[in-house]
Amino acid sequence: MIPFSFRTLPAGLLLLAGILTSLPLERAAAQDAGAMQISWEVRNRFRLFREERDFQLHVENARNRSILAAEQSLELQSEGRGWARNMVNRLCIDLQGRVNQPCTRDNVKENYLTPTDHPVTVRLTGAVPVGATCAWSFDDGDGPQTSTFDCAEPINLRVRYGKQTVASVDVSSGSDPTQRVQAEIQVRDIFVAGLGDSIGSGEGNPDRPLALSDEGFCFRSYLGTAGAQYYRPSRAGYKGGRACEAPDTLANWQHYGALWFNSPCHRSLYSYQARTALALAVRYTHIAVTFLPLACTGASIGDGLLGSQRARECPPGKTGVCNTSVNAQVAELREALTAAKKRQPDRTLDLVLLSIGANDVYFSGLVADVIVDTATERALFRRSGVMASVDDSRDALARELPQNFVKLREALKPLVGGDLSHVVYVSYANPALADGGVPCRGGRAGFDIHPSFNADPQRLARVSTFVDTEFLPQLKGLATCTRGALCRDPEADRMTFVDSHQAAFGDHGFCAHSGNDPEFDRTCFAENGQSFNPDIVSAASQPMLCGRGASEYRAYLPRARWIRDANDSYFAAMTYPQGLPAASQPTDIHDATWGVLSAVYGGAVHPSAEGHAAMADAALPAASSVLGLDAVPPGVTRGLLAPLLGTQQ
Template sequence: MLQLRLFLSSLLIVTAGFAAGGALAQPRIEWEIANRFRLFRDEAQFRRLAEIYAALPAADRRERPAFAFEEAMQRAAAARTLGPAFGDSVSVARWGWTSAVTRRTCFQNGNRGHWQCLLDTGDQFMEPRVADLLVRIVGLPPALAGKTCRWTAGELAVSAPCSAEARLPRRAFGEPFDIAVSAENAALAETKAVKLRHIAIAGFGDSFSSGEGNPDRPAELVDDGIDTYRNSSPLPDRPGFRNYPRRRGATDSSLGGAAAAIWLNAQCHRSLYSQHVRAALILALAHRDVAVTLTPYSCTGAEVSAGLLGYYAARDDVGDAVYDASPQLMRYWRDYCRSFAGYNRFDDGGSSFDWRRDLQRCNQPRAMKPDAVLLSIGGNDIGFSSVIAEEVVGRGRFGLRVGLLYKLWLSQIDTRTFAEARRAVDEVIPDRFRELSTAFEKHLDVPAAAIVQTAYPQITRGEDGPCGVSTTGMDVHRILSISKPSTGSEAAAFVPYLNRGIAAAIASLPEARRWRFVDAHVERFAGHALCSAGAPAETPDRAVSGAMAFPTWNFSQRRWEPFAPSAWRAYRPRQRWFVTPNDSFLTGHYMRVGRFEGSDTTDPLSPEQPLFAATLGGSFHPNASGHAAIADATIPVLREVLGLPQP
């Protein structure tokens, strides 16, 4: 009887164990597409990104996936733990994680597009057919830990250690198949009707979606650039003129081009930090059965007429081999048409181009069409950058030399008041959006409801109210400051006015041509304004990351204060979600030589170069954190458009 009771007790314990851990008692198959973000050619890099994303807390993956992911990637870069797929860990720690990725993508500068790229699977980027799968057994019986398993997927059979991940190569998109695994001639698990999904996303727009201000690899500044750009700007609150850091390799006759910032596309200042890249990347990381193809075309300075539908050079100082001033819709057809003849016109040659007449719809489109379109447009159409110039450029308080410099620099830009910009919102935006909707209807095989336009974020709404009179983040040059008490509050009121105008213009379109409009992120930028100082407590190099002051050379101590230029880390987390003029100089450091319209020939040491670096390198645009915050607002809407489950 005692033995019987012991046997029954043991049986109950075993039965209870199976009931409590039933999922472990029955092996099951877990699978995922190996490289789900096809813009990245290097699968090993994507696998490391996927590991970091999977390790995020569930709440972060649900509520702020792009933002949390960006912070985690920069922490890993700073800690030098990204691994061998990202190359030299010291360089990545300084420049940020995209510095190791940007030259290993499917954007090809040489052909000004994506169409020529081949992936490791043999797929052409613009012709997705197959993907490799990674499969593993969850709940593997311990007795099989050292055994070999046999995997089958349709006609394919692969053998691999049971405890290891196996690869099922070249599985077709959209065609259901079963996956089964066996060991010791006994079936272990099976998954029926597996189907791989492919999603294509196109991105159009302006600098707020190109990634302006956030080069994939920042410029390399050194600490020995003393006494450069002589007499460009007086020092704040002390006698003498500021000395500026310069790039590695710079001389009196050279800007140090080898140490310039590196972009996914240098002419458009298109970057992997952009909101469009981040939204699409998170979808690929979060949905294991989906491969995402992103074709981004946004370009800094673009308007509807000049940039999206018409020729626009953006930057004209790139080499002839990569120069491309063609409209974004033409670039789209260069990728999405089987024959790019007629779409490889990179310059208008001085002709009067009209998209209605001169841009024909492709009659041999590729099988792949966009499932969704991401869009950011309108700010340049109403001259928002001209409003910024009007508000932050000082007037009437400089000596003759600086006054002449101010006039020279101002000849490169226009200025516009808030009142003029509000009139432009009312008068320009409706017509431009009607024209764009007509062009999209003609050229894009995508429902208007699958086009997602993002609103412009708050720039000057700080934690305690609008940014006030200040040179905070702008002491790179004496010309730059918020000098009027009304600037911060007027800007905080203008952004909603612009967004309401855009929303109204979309709503006024015929119902079948109305886009979606995303503005959930706009007020989230409050407290992360241009004037918001500091960095989160856990940020590596917090003192530098959160610094608002520009490095100043201390002549008596022979050192830079408050930090040396080489110590700058562009992509550490910080409170501000915008690129200040100081940040622009230290990160993008956009300089140029040659003849400017309205000015004499400039040289590498011309005193206006610091102004170019401080303003034309992306100041007043979202930084990496800002782009991630916009992406987080876009992702739920994008999932709805694509029929993907919300987390």
């Protein structure tokens, strides 16, 4: 039985469906414009979205644009507040990471991992006589379902998963002979999983950014003296004590934090993995995409992919209980795939998007070594193991990462039918380049959110050189079974590798600036690293030296920098990581430790939404090729198009 109707969508969506079927996203390059034909497309085909209006927003903005240009368009439309801020509450996966089974999508209950049918819009296009009548028939093998409508009306039906439906229409117009047109409809549902670390999860880009207060909030300094305090912007809505002498509970403070698609892992809809999966659904109208995001900030191969790891944050809940552990990603994926195969034995994992390895070589420790500049903090962080040297990373790169990749390949191969080409490994970009690949000069600009931060030029140059000449080439060798990588069967063990975005990041590191950057950034984030009011009396009511309110900051506006600096991290997320060991969890929200962590744990030195969109532009052709799809639909240029705001380049 095939349910269908031409009245099942609101009038606006019916009109939009008619417009969209005219788009050349998945049509042959040349067609006889005069011939009638049956055109069809899957509705709301990014199945993570519960509501079609959210998917259509991306369809509209993707028209003849790269993912980067579409992101910039959406940022301007949202006035910098971000397109995901409301969508995050309308997904088939909840904020704890649980898949809703069933998930009600556009008023129909569906099994998310194993759909039994898909919504499709069918219409007759071409030289259709005005006023013609269409007698439609849809047959999926259980007998035809027929009905007659005006040929101008679209037909909305649900077609069975895994079965071909034959659509035919008899067109009658006055005394003209009846004409028959026929087509075959079969939806391919593509199962995509996202694995990896903070680059895979989208760290730095909360789905609903923090709302900032224009007033100040006090942090203590590690120096511990009475005068060792400083003020930075507070959280909007917070009514507790803002002075260091007025302690409050972390639970109360966290009610006013940023909202993530998944707080324990800082998963975001802005991640390149979500954007790549979404772009597949936008560009290919005859498929549906089932996306399972599992990447987690802080993950390494051992702690995160193959084993459990600590959570980053806990979402505000009624119970107040915080589960500080996150299950191993590969185990979660294996469990989901096993459950899907029980319902549909032929269900396969079609594609894995993966970024991993930075935490295996202590990359966050390298960042800490670069930006923490004062002797007291450096000594404390060195003793606690927070900081790492280039020599530490080089040793891990040579000794540990190759063995970890062997274990990872063995764990992933059974999930992708023994062929690791279905794993698309998207490499990192050097975050510290600008002006065509010149290393950033360093300094306090972008890092003065904390008094002890200063990107030391010499340490920064050492890390940048290590990333370019050792880390990134070794990663490519490990993923592609070259450079002496340990691969039992190179043909089967070689992942599909993506690094074409790295050149574009050479102009867009954390130090990149442009006259088109947001006015607040240009006015209030000082290039001399003196953005914040040092006077603790006046800073309590006005922490910004520019005299403007911090609430004017917008996390999602086009910028020259595609890498979040520490100021961005604080202003967008202000993360108080609850997954740290109990000994590292201060009870007082004004503690000096929170001052440091809140400045970096929200995504400092991570790609912005624009950066992730550029990465998705690079990943999309590779994903399309692995899936056997046309990677370059008509009207869309392969790879990175010029951004919407070309003067930013």
